[in-house]
Amino acid sequence: MKRRSVCSRCEEHADHKMAGHYWAYRDGADVRSAWAQLVCVGCMGPTMALVEANKKGYDGCFVDGQMAMDEDALHTIWLTLYVPGDEPRTYQMDVCDDCLDAALTETRHNSRLLPDRRGGDGGPPTPTQDPWAAFR
Ligand SMILES: [Zn+2]
Numbered sequence: 206m207k208r209r210s211v212c213s214r215c216e217e218h219a220d221h222k223m224a225g226h227y228w229a230y231r232d233g234a235d236v237r238s239a240w241a242q243l244v245c246v247g248c249m250g251p252t253m254a255l256v257e258a259n260k261k262g263y264d265g266c267f268v269d270g271q272m273a274m275d276e277d278a279l280h281t282i283w284l285t286l287y288v289p290g291d292e293p294r295t296y297q298m299d300v301c302d303d304c305l306d307a308a309l310t311e312t313r314h315n316s317r318l319l320p321d322r323r324g325g326d327g328g329p330p331t332p333t334q335d336p337w338a339a340f341r
């Protein structure tokens with residue numbers, strides 16, 4: 206049986222491989238969570254905007270462009286992007302207090318929670334563990 210996947214954003218079945226989006230966030234209570242979405246090629250617009258913003262380097266909130274008076278006022282949501290046939294790449298999405306809830310809701314839409322055992326640091330998630338790593 207071939208399993209058909211559904212895009213997290215448009216909720217349509219895709220006839221092509223979709224891009225894996227692995228998000229991670231550490232909340233105010235210092236609890237880190239990670240979750241994953243699948244996105245079809247037609248819904249990559251918001252992702253492209255984030256990729257472009259990361260290339261240029263941006264200050265302030267990604268969503269509304271608001272400058273934060275101090276860096277602590279911004280919250281970082283990490284994205285590790287898996288484009289089929291390409292190396293995974295990591296981007297960061299900084300958002301202000303006002304935009305945090307909407308950004309989390311959007312990235313968590315139709316996502317599945319990932320186990321996150323790294324706990325300690327605040328970096329991006331480590332999604333696919335190589336089961337053969339120990340033998341190399
Ligand atoms: Zn889609």
Ligand SMILES: [Zn+2]
Binds near residue numbers: 269270271302305
């Ligand atoms: Zn904002």
